[in-house]
Amino acid sequence: MTDLPRRAPATRVGTTPAGRRQLRRTLTTAAIDLFLANGYEATTVDEIAAAAGVGRRTFFRYFGAKEDVIFANHDEIVAEMELVFDAADPAREPVEVACAAVGLVLDYYVADLEISVKRFALTRTVPTLRDKEVATVDRYQRVLARYLQRRFAEQDDELAGTRAAIAAAAIAAANNHVLRRWLRSGGKDEIAGSAEQAFALVIDAFRGRDSSRPAAAATGSGDGAADTVVAVMTTATPLHEVVRQVSAALRGADR
Amino acid sequence: MTDLPRRAPATRVGTTPAGRRQLRRTLTTAAIDLFLANGYEATTVDEIAAAAGVGRRTFFRYFGAKEDVIFANHDEIVAEMELVFDAADPAREPVEVACAAVGLVLDYYVADLEISVKRFALTRTVPTLRDKEVATVDRYQRVLARYLQRRFAEQDDELAGTRAAIAAAAIAAANNHVLRRWLRSGGKDEIAGSAEQAFALVIDAFRGRDSSRPAAAATGSGDGAADTVVAVMTTATPLHEVVRQVSAALRGADR
DNA sequence: AGCCTAACGGCACTACGTGCCATTAGCAAG
DNA sequence: CTTGCTAATGGCACGTAGTGCCGTTAGGCT
Numbered sequence: 001m002t003d004l005p006r007r008a009p010a011t012r013v014g015t016t017p018a019g020r021r022q023l024r025r026t027l028t029t030a031a032i033d034l035f036l037a038n039g040y041e042a043t044t045v046d047e048i049a050a051a052a053g054v055g056r057r058t059f060f061r062y063f064g065a066k067e068d069v070i071f072a073n074h075d076e077i078v079a080e081m082e083l084v085f086d087a088a089d090p091a092r093e094p095v096e097v098a099c100a101a102v103g104l105v106l107d108y109y110v111a112d113l114e115i116s117v118k119r120f121a122l123t124r125t126v127p128t129l130r131d132k133e134v135a136t137v138d139r140y141q142r143v144l145a146r147y148l149q150r151r152f153a154e155q156d157d158e159l160a161g162t163r164a165a166i167a168a169a170a171i172a173a174a175n176n177h178v179l180r181r182w183l184r185s186g187g188k189d190e191i192a193g194s195a196e197q198a199f200a201l202v203i204d205a206f207r208g209r210d211s212s213r214p215a216a217a218a219t220g221s222g223d224g225a226a227d228t229v230v231a232v233m234t235t236a237t238p239l240h241e242v243v244r245q246v247s248a249a250l251r252g253a254d255r
Numbered sequence: 256m257t258d259l260p261r262r263a264p265a266t267r268v269g270t271t272p273a274g275r276r277q278l279r280r281t282l283t284t285a286a287i288d289l290f291l292a293n294g295y296e297a298t299t300v301d302e303i304a305a306a307a308g309v310g311r312r313t314f315f316r317y318f319g320a321k322e323d324v325i326f327a328n329h330d331e332i333v334a335e336m337e338l339v340f341d342a343a344d345p346a347r348e349p350v351e352v353a354c355a356a357v358g359l360v361l362d363y364y365v366a367d368l369e370i371s372v373k374r375f376a377l378t379r380t381v382p383t384l385r386d387k388e389v390a391t392v393d394r395y396q397r398v399l400a401r402y403l404q405r406r407f408a409e410q411d412d413e414l415a416g417t418r419a420a421i422a423a424a425a426i427a428a429a430n431n432h433v434l435r436r437w438l439r440s441g442g443k444d445e446i447a448g449s450a451e452q453a454f455a456l457v458i459d460a461f462r463g464r465d466s467s468r469p470a471a472a473a474t475g476s477g478d479g480a481a482d483t484v485v486a487v488m489t490t491a492t493p494l495h496e497v498v499r500q501v502s503a504a505l506r507g508a509d510r
Numbered sequence: 511a512g513c514c515t516a517a518c519g520g521c522a523c524t525a526c527g528t529g530c531c532a533t534t535a536g537c538a539a540g
Numbered sequence: 541c542t543t544g545c546t547a548a549t550g551g552c553a554c555g556t557a558g559t560g561c562c563g564t565t566a567g568g569c570t
Contacts, residue, residue, distance in 0.1 A: 012535045013548090015536065044524090056551090057549070057551070131393075135386035138386075162429065162453050165432040166453070166460075169425055174417065174420070178417070181416075201421055205421075206460055267567065270517065270566085300557070315558065319558085320557080
């Protein structure tokens with residue numbers, strides 16, 4: 001008789017994909033702000049859900065665990081990385097392709113500066129979240145390693161597996177290092193250049209030794225101790241392309 | 256009156272360090288066997304404690320969390336790695352020293368083949384444990400990175416931080432790759448040789464480049480829509496240095 | 511023999527994560 | 541407009557991890 005109805009539920013936003021995305025984001029921002037204000041452990045899922053205007057049970061339908069709430073969309077990024085692999089020029093250096101793919105992670109972070117910086121403050125402070133982030137990075141890294149392993153195996157590299165694992169780790173580390181430095185600056189530093197610089201270190205270290213590729217950069221060779229390379233390009237050329245060209249040219253010079 | 260005493264507690268083993276180590280090990284092996292038999296999630300801490308003949312509360316005095324029980328002594332390993340760094344010949348290649356230090360991890364795993372193999376079966380299967388292991392590896396990696404950063408900075412490497420992070424990741428990845436392959440073979444494969452081989456890949460990739468000096472990149476600016484950059488350098492110049500110069504030049508050209 | 515420190519067990523409590531179910535918003539069809 | 545269906549949501553209950561607290565007592569010391 002006096003069955004008090006449980007409660008009038010808020011409007012049903014999860015029916016449309018856009019609505020789901022919106023609510024996910026609302027939950028994420030609410031959680032981040034609460035974490036920063038009161039601490040991660042001290043914040044309960046109930047509070048997050050209440051701040052977002054939904055029930056606790058709904059929170060767990062959107063995020064499998066409390067710690068997941070600040071790491072939005074790693075699945076999307078992985079899927080996009082796979083697309084990069086599929087679309088990549090098969091003649092291009094595998095490590096370069098992998099660097100380009102992992103660069104997508106940077107893009108995602110840059111696109112959401114506000115959240116990225118706050119998340120960084122949390123992952124630096126809260127061990128649980130740090131570990132979770134490390135695990136996330138490890139997933140990217142395994143995707144990279146699988147791709148590199150395929151490519152290296154094509155090149156008859158008898159150490160393809162080992163080299164792929166090492167190179168993937170190096171690429172992920174380069175990405176993370178640049179990313180963290182940028183986040184520590186609050187997103188103010190220049191990032192594209194330092195990313196290219198860091199990736200260049202990796203590419204330089206793990207260049208395949210399948211010798212030359214055609215290059216737009218000309219190599220004027222002397223037969224002295226050090227050959228000379230003259231590269232001409234316009235400032236409209238994206239930096240990563242510059243690096244690719246110069247790298248190829250130097251490789252062509254049997255460096 | 257009939258105050259039934261809580262229970263006759265088992266003999267108090269934790270008073271001596273040797274006793275504590277023994278009980279830790281008992282808990283670890285009991286946990287591993289239960290995990291393998293019934294699954295990680297399905298095994299409760301109560302069951303583990305009971306199997307080891309102690310109370311649930313005591314379990315949490317020995318391990319901070321359920322997932323920690325299968326990862327014994329990472330603190331010891333880190334401490335030992337620091338010792339290796341302190342005792343290392345300062346003239347030796349930093350990356351080599353770091354490889355030697357991380358080799359200690361291999362030693363620990365080899366010394367406990369039985370547990371190592373079982374733990375591996377778990378970390379391969381249970382996501383929670385996998386993530387925990389990844390986090391553990393990340394701690395080693397940071398220790399390596401700090402050491403390498405110091406050493407690289409001594410060598411006036413202006414990219415010491417970046418290079419250290421990348422090299423540390425590569426070293427850790429090499430170690431893990433070899434370790435996992437060995438564990439997958441049940442500890443039957445030869446390991447010392449493949450470890451040397453993998454480390455050689457890393458050492459080769461990150462050999463110190465104290466030889467060459469940079470060549471300046473000149474920026475010839477036109478005031479058209481796209482400026483032109485002419486970079487002149489020798490092939491002895493390491494690629495990362497080339498990139499740095501070009502990047503700086505392009506940035507200087509108000510890119 | 512008597513004390514003292516601390517290892518241990520038990521209890522209670524909070525919060526996470528999940529299965530289950532009733533409710534009902536939003537939509538499609540008549 | 542009405543009816544019916546689907547699924548998003550909220551509430552409830554339950555198991556369990558992890559923690560604070562306290563009483564008990566083993567093992568060592570004087």
